Amino acid sequence: MKISFHGADQNVTGSCHLVECAGKRILIDCGMYQGGRELREENAEPFGFEPSSIDFLLLTHAHLDHCGRIPLLAKRGFKGELITTAASVELARLVMLDSAGLQEEEALYQARKAKRRHGNNKRKIEPLYTTMDALNCLECIGRRARYDQPLQLAPGIHATFIDAGHILGSASILLELEEGEHRHRLLFSGDLGYSGRAILRDPATPPQVDTVVMETTYGDRLHKQLQPSIDELYDVVNETIGRGGNVIIPTFALERAQEVLYYLREGVENGRIEHFTNVFLDSPMAISATEIFERHPECFNAETLKLASDGSDPFAMAGLHFTRETFASMALNRIDGGAVIMAGSGMCTGGRVRHHLKHNLWGKHNSIVFVGYAANGTPARQIIDGAEHVRIYGEDIPVRANIHTIGGFSAHADQAELLAWHQQTGNPKTTFLVHGEDRSMHAFAKKLKNTQVEMPVLHQEYELG
Ligand code: ZN
Secondary structure, three states, X not given: OEEEEOOOOOOOOOOOEEEEEOOEEEEEOOOOOOOOHHHHHHXXXXXXXXXXXXXXXXXXXOOHHHHOOHHHHHHOOOOXXXXXXXXXXXXXXXXXXXHHHHHHHHHHXXXXXXHHHHOOOOOOOOOOOOHHHHXXXXXXXXXXXXXXXXXXXXXXXXXXXXXXOOOOOOEEEEEEEEEOOEEEEEEEOOOOOOXXXXXXXXXXXXXXXXXXXXXXXXXXXXOOOHHHHHHHHHHHHHHHHHOOOOEEEEOOXXXXXXXXXXXXHHHHHOOOOOOOOEEEEOOHHHHHHHHHHHHOHHHEOHHHHHHHHOOOOOOOOOOEEEOOOXXXXXHHHHOOOOEEEEEOOOOOOOOOHHHHHHHHOOOOOOEEEEOOOOOOOOHHHHHHOOOOEEEEOOEEEEOOOEEEEOOOOOOOOOHHHHHHHHHOOOOOOEEEEEOOOHHHHHHHHHHOOOOEEEOOOOOOEEEOO
8 A cells, every 4th residue: 555646745736646555546636736837847747657557536626736637647548537526526627628728828829939039930839738638538527426425446445525615515535445454544635624614514524544644735824814804805895886996806716706706795685785786707717616606505504505595596696797708898897986896817817807907906996805815926916015016918007006905715724723623533643744835834744743744745655554
């Protein structure tokens, strides 16, 4: 029995872990590296194992950094069974197809750039994978996992998906392994959410195991409280609309967009926000994701489920408009005030939000509200850090709008919640820390007691014993 690590090692992206037992090879996640150029180039490197040798691919959830290299895995020969929850199947399809489109665009852009520089460039620039590759990999989708119901992968090998409360359909995965006399219980945390959030249930209590592989995204810090963040959102909306401005919310298409919609709807219902406030969800991907949410009430917490079963839509309010078409999105540029516009990308590196920033950043009466993580070097980070101008579509746009960063919305458990989760796994002999920056991982390692802590490097292999 062996485990080896092929992504998200001392890093927050590219999750990919391989388990070998009784002649079977089981991959947990196959995510994309995201971030700077060097990291992105990692994606095209060999996986560190032969894709055609993998029997099963278990997907914890549909974020790109967990599913983004699956089309490439299939393109390079993976023919095994992909198992995940029904909600993750739909979300991962959306995420992988979107990613394929972006890869194709990027390859075209690079080809044009090379041609400009070197004249008639003969070197063909291939995308990492194409839309066709993403469609082809869907053929590998097999059984749908239900929470807490063990699935047999092979005699003596079982996988159980456990609600991780991170995004719709997300799971931790328990592997029960048998090889001769040797038995081993191995738990992958996946990305963990935390208790008391909207829409999703709290993460389920994890089982007691021999080995844990766990994420450490926020292993070194504690979150702000959620309720003050929701109050702040309502205040910004009311104040901005009261003075005739627009509120622009750069938002991630998955989970955050639905969460913000949920709170805005609640705000309208509780009289915290004006009835018929115009809210535009201006992102085809976020609109599709919202429709997928509506199809999966089995993932909702009791409150959201009650709303859905009473026939009301947890993500809709009187003034809500979905703008899927480009012309409808462009029409938003003419709105002078009174609108809340949610658009991607969350870090303003691309997507429709850049148009909205161009038209609203310079206006003192407008507000830009950041509700998610903003990495260094992104326009979102520049604006948050107080830049006087930002460059958008080749123009320097002065930043005069009110800038708000609302820090309490997070899909990840913080240090205290990660620790509490780990404690419930019953003193595992070994704990592998993954999916965290160096500082976060080391801070979290110091907090762990009665377990051997390992922080694997890329392609490192361990015996499970
Ligand atoms: Zn995630």
